[in-house]
Amino acid sequence: MSGRDLGSGEGSRRSSRWWGLLAVAVTLVRTQLTTARGRTLATILVVALTVANLVLVTGVALALADEGEADHDADARIMADDADIHGSVTGVEPPRLGESPDRAERIADRDGVDHASPVLREPIRVDTPDADGSAYLLLVGVVPGDEPSTVAKLPTRGLEDERAPADDAALVLSRTAAAELGVEPGDELALEGAEHRESATVGAVEDGPDDEPPVALVHLEVLQSLSGTEGSGLADEVLIWGEDAAIQEGAAEAYPDAALENDGAADARALFGDGLALATSILSLVVALGVCSLLVATTAGMRVEADRRTLATLGAVGFPTESRLLVVATTTIATATAGAILGVALGVVGIRVTNALATATVAPEAVAALHPLLVPYALAVAVVSTLLALPYPLALAARTDALAEVGR
Structure with missing residues (x-):
């Protein structure tokens, strides 16, 4: 027989032995679910509750970090990519989207899209009319939808002011802008455009971006008229509210060369730019690793003590120590993985319940964010915790005296 045949046979026997050990481990887990259900379920629940807490706290941290990133509550936005296509004065201003009112209306008409502005x-x-107050404000032109929304960190509901005269535009001022002008809701203002003046009435004063320049919302057509862009329909971006699939199809049809950014999902990178959110997530990670490792080590050790006779029997029929340790490690990891999967599900449910309770009581928007990376992150933490816990049950298993246990 050639050396190649010998090597192939040895590899086949080694593979069969490993598969046999895994089969023994799976059988042991199934047996524990019936004969030692309490200890097995205890391990699963310990890991599940720890992982669920990690998912929930990390979701809250993500929402806290992402809160300062976007200045709107839209699900997506279209940004200009190519100045030559989307209309801009090259070298003078950033590229803008052309024909924005008509194209946004086509997007909004699609099934699954609630609004596009x-x-x-x-x-x-x-x-101000008496010339006592005068300031340059950053006016943000929008098209209000049927449902209230937020743009530039200001609610659009104040743009429909019934107190304003028919020829007046309505403004929503940030508190910084209102304080600089010395005005309040109902006061009249004058907007100085490039070629004409426009009368306006303060429809509302809202909490806005206090750490940024004074800002105000106004109807898009008013601002386009003041800036002389009504003919080309220029806009910096188009915000869209609706379902992801419908948004993508509408954006691709209306602006095939523009960039579509999904703003509905939390940005995980924002976590590293917020000190409080980062500290919260790190603390939850440390607690999850510590608590999960200690409790898994304890419950796995209890299982090893209860399974000493089974381990001794494996030793008596010829399984070496390393093989028995592999069985212990496999059963512990399999049980912890089941707990981690349950914990991820509980964490997702916990985030949804927390958001529902918060928005129904004290919070204007969701306080915890779901992100696709939370699932592999939580599973990885559970696996690492289990690996940190393994030395204790393995040490107990290695000290099992086969002769003494079989003779009992």
């Missing part, structure tokens, strides 16, 4: 930003001088 072009957004135009222009610095405009705003005067």
Whole structure:
């Protein structure tokens, strides 16, 4: 027989032995679910509750970090990529989207899309009638939808002001802008455009971005008229509310060369830019690793003590120590993995319940965010915790005296 045949036979026997050990481990897990159900379920529940807590706390941290990133509550936005296609003065201003009102309307007409609004930003001088107050505000032009929304961190509901005269535009001012002008809801203002003035009425004063320049919302057509862009329909971006699939199809049809950014999902990178959120997530990670490792080690050790006769029997029929340790490690990892999967499901449910309770009581929006990376992250933490816990049950299993246990 050649050396190649000998090597092949040895590899086949080694593979069969490993598969046999895994089969023994799976059988042992199934047996524990009936004969030692309490200890097995205890391990599963310990891991599940720890992982669920990790998912929930990390989701809260993600929401906390992502809160300062977006200035709107849209599900996606379209940004100009190519200045030559989307209309811009090259070298003077960033590229903008052209024909935005018509194209946004086509997007909004699709099934699955709730609303689409072009957004135009222009610095405009705003005067009070008595000329006592005057300031340059960053006016943000939007098209309000049927449902309330947030743009530039200001709610759009104040753009429909019944107190305003028919010829007046309605403004939603941030508190910073209102304080600088010294005005309140119902006051009249004058907007100084490039070629004409526009009368306006303060429809609402809202909490806005206090750490940014004074900002105000206005109807898109008013701002386009003031800035002279109504003919080309220029806009900085188009915000879209609706379902992901419908948004992608509508954006691809309306602006095939523009960039579509999904703003509905939390940005995991924002976590590293927020000190409090990062500290919260790190603390939850340390607690999850520590608590899960200690409790898995304890419950796995209890299982090893209860299974000493089974391990001794394996030794008596010829399984070496390393093979018995592999069985212990496999059963522990399999049980912990089951707990981790259950924990991820509980964590997702916990985030949804927390958001529902928060928005129904004290919070204006979700306080915890779901992110696809939370699933592999939580599973990885559970696996690492189990690996950290393994030395204790393995040490107990290695000290099992086969002759003494079989003779009992």
